[in-house]
Amino acid sequence: MLNIKKFAISCALVAGLSAGSAQAQDCGEVSITEMDWGSAVIVTQVAKFLLEQGYGCSITVVPSASTPALASVSETGEPDIITEVWTNGAPAYIPLLEAGKINELTHVLSDGGVEGLWIPVYLAEAHPELLTIEGVLANPDLVGNRMHNCPVGWTCQVIATNVAKAGGFEASGVEDFVHGSGETLTASIASAYSSKEPWFGYYWSPSLVLGKYPMVQVALGSHDPAQQACNSDVNCATPMVQNWPSSVVTTVVTDTFEASHPAEADVMRNLSFTNAMMNGLLAWQDENKATGDEAAVYFLSTQQDIWKSWINDSARGKLAALLQ
Amino acid sequence: MAFYDSLFNGLGLRVWCDSAPGTANLSMASLLAKTNPETANSGPIFPFPSMDELYQACSSFPQSREFTAAVEDAFLNVKDVLKSVLDPLTQPLSWLLELALFSFLAAPWWIIIPLILLFVWYVCRSVVVTAFVTLSFVFLGFIDHLDAALQTLAIIAVCTGICILLGVPVGIAMAKSNRLQRGLIPLLDLLQTLPTFVYLIPLIFLFSVTEPKLYGIAIIVYAIVPVIRLTDLGIRLVDQDVVEAANAFGMSPRQKLLGVELPLALPNIMAGVNQTIMMSLAMVVIASLVSAPGLGVLVLRGIRNLELGVGLIAGLGIVLLAVILDRVSKAAIARVSTDQTFK
Helix, strand or coil: CHHHHHHHHHHHHHHHHCCCCCCCCCCCEEEEEECCCHHHHHHHHHHHHHHHHHHCCEEEEEECCHHHHHHHHHHHCCCCEEEEEEHHHCCCHHHHHHCCCEEEEEECECCCEEEEEEEEHHHHHHCHHHHEHHHHHHCHHHHCCEEEECCCCCHHHHHHHHHHHHHCHHHHCCEEEECCCHHHHHHHHHHHHHCCCCCCEEEEECCHHHHHCCEEECECCCCCHHHHHHHCCCCCCCCCCCCCCCECEEEEEEHHHHHHCHHHHHHHHHCCECHHHHHHHHHHHHHCCCCHHHHHHHHHHHCHHHHHCCCCHHHHHHCHHHHC | CCCCHHHHHHCCCHHHHHCCCCCCCCCHHHHHHHHCHHHCCCCCCCCCCCHHHHHHHCCCCCCHHHHHHHHHHHHHHHHHHHHHHHHHHHHHHHHHHHHHHHHHHHCCHHHHHHHHHHHHHHHHCCHHHHHHHHHHHHHHHHCCCHHHHHHHHHHHHHHHHHHHHHHHHHHHHHHHCHHHHHHHHHHHHHHHHCCHHHHHHHHHHHCCCCCCHHHHHHHHHHHHHHHHHHHHHHHHCCCHHHHHHHHHCCCCHHHHHHHHHHHHHHHHHHHHHHHHHHHHHHCHHHHHCCCCCCHHHHHHHHHHCCCHHHHHHHHHHHHHHHHHHHHHHHHHHHHHHHHHHHC
C-alpha cells in the first residue's frame, strides 16, 4: 500500500515536472528522489543544498523507493537524479544500466553497504559463541528460535531463505520468519531492544536503526560471487551458507540530465560518503533527536573540508560565507 | 533576536531562560541565512507562537520534539502493564487464526471445496450463486492460487465471525442507550480513519511480531464498524407501533428484543455483516504488511519486484473473492427478507 502510494506520488510529480531540465545554462528545474531511509535523506538534502545554493538549480524532491524510481526513470526519463540505489536489492538495475536508460555516476557510499545477519550487542556480550552461524545453530533458543527475514519481494529475502535452507536452520530449531514489511522488521528490533530480548535476523548498514540499536554481524563464512548468483535465485538447487557481498550503492542520473547539466552531474559524481562518515552522521542524528534535514545541515556546517572539494570554483564562490 | 524575546523579558523570565544552554540543532533555514546574509531577516513578520518559535527566544522552553519524545517515553513506560493485560486477552484471536489457517490448508481440496459449496448452498439456496462460486474456485485452483485464496478466506472468516460476535451486542446496547450512542460514534469514526500502521507498530512492542493476532486486530478494528452502526440503526428503525403492541402484550425486554426487534432488524444487520465482510477483504493487502499469509503477499511481491502480472492476477483473485462473498451474503439477505414477508 505504501509502495503504491509512493509510486503514484512519484508518477504524479514526474508528470508535472517533465518540462524541466531543458536549459543547460542556468540549471533550471531538477528533480531528485528522496528514499525513505536515514542515509538517503541526508544524501538528498546535501545534494539539494549544494545544487540550489551553489549552482542556482531549482530542486524538486520526489519521495520514492528504489524500484518505483527506476521504473519511472526507464519509462518516462524522470526524475533526473536517483540517490542511493542499493543495486543488490533492485533486480531491475542491471538490465536498465545495460539498456543505457540510466547512467551510474558514482558509488555514493564508497565502502558499499553491509548486509548480513545480525544479533544485538547485549546478546553477543552475554553469549560470544553466537558470533558464528555454527554457534547460533547450536543454541537456537538463545536467539529466540527465529531468524527475522526481509519482507517478500526484497532480494535479501530470497538470499536469507536460501542461506537458511543450506544451513538447515529449520531442523536446528531456527524458524525462517518472513516479515510483511520493512516497518515491522525494524519495529521487531526496537521491540527486542526495549526489553533486551533475543533477536537474530537480517539488516543493513549504514542505517539509522543500526546506529540507534548497535548490532554485531554473525559470521556466515567466506564469500563466493558465483555462488551468490545462485543464492539470489528462488529456485537455487545448491544454496550455500555464505556472507553477503558488500552492496554497491550508487547515484544514478538520466542520459539527458548528464548531457545537459555537466557541472551539476560532476557534483553528484563527487558526492560520496564513506561508511564511517555516514554512520557518524546517523549517530549524531539519533543522539540529537534530529531530522534528516538537520543531519544534512550538521554535515554542511561542520565538515566543509569534505564538500568543498565536491563543487567547482564558481559554486565555492557562492558558498564562500559558509566556507570561511 | 528572536520575535518572542520581549515576551519572556516582560514576564521576568530571562534568568530562567538563560539558565539552560541552547543546544538546538541548526535548521536548514538558519543555514540558508548563514549562506546568504541578506535573506536572514526574511522570516514571517508575526510567527505563530509554537514551541520551537518560543524556544528560539528562550532556551529553557521545551522544543516540540521533546513533546513527541515524551509521548514515546510514556508509551514505553506503560508498555509492560499494557502487555500483561492485552496479551492474554487477545491470545484466543491468535489461536483461532492459526486453527482456521491450519484447517483450511490441511484439508485436501476435494473436501474443503465441497464443504464451502455446501455452506454457500445452505445460506443462499441459489443455483446461480452456487454455480458461480464453483466456477470461481475451479478457476483459482487452475491458476494455482487456491491455497493463497483459502488462506485469505480463512482469515476473513475468523475476523468477520469475531466482528459479528462483538459488534451485534454493542450495536444493540447503542440502540438502547442514547448516551452510549453519542459516546461511541466518535470512537467508531476514529477506528475507521486511524492509519493502520500508527497503531500496529506500537502493538509490535506489546505482542511478538510473529503473532497472527496483529493482523487480526488490524482487520477487526477496521471492519467491525459497519456491523455496529447498522445493528444500531436497524433496531432504532423497528416500527414503534409494533414495539408498543409487544409492550401491550406484556413482553419482557428480553422477549421483545429476541422475538420482535432483532428479527425485524435482521435485514439491516445482514447489510452490516455484508459491509463488514467486504471491509475485511479490503484490509487483506494491509494485513499482509504485518505478515498475514494469502493473496495479499502475492500483491506485495508483484508491486515490490514490478512483476505486474503477479500483482494483477493476485488482485484479480481478491476481486473474485470479494464478488463471491458479496453475492453469497446478498443472496442470504434476500432469503432472510423474503422469509419475513411470507411469515
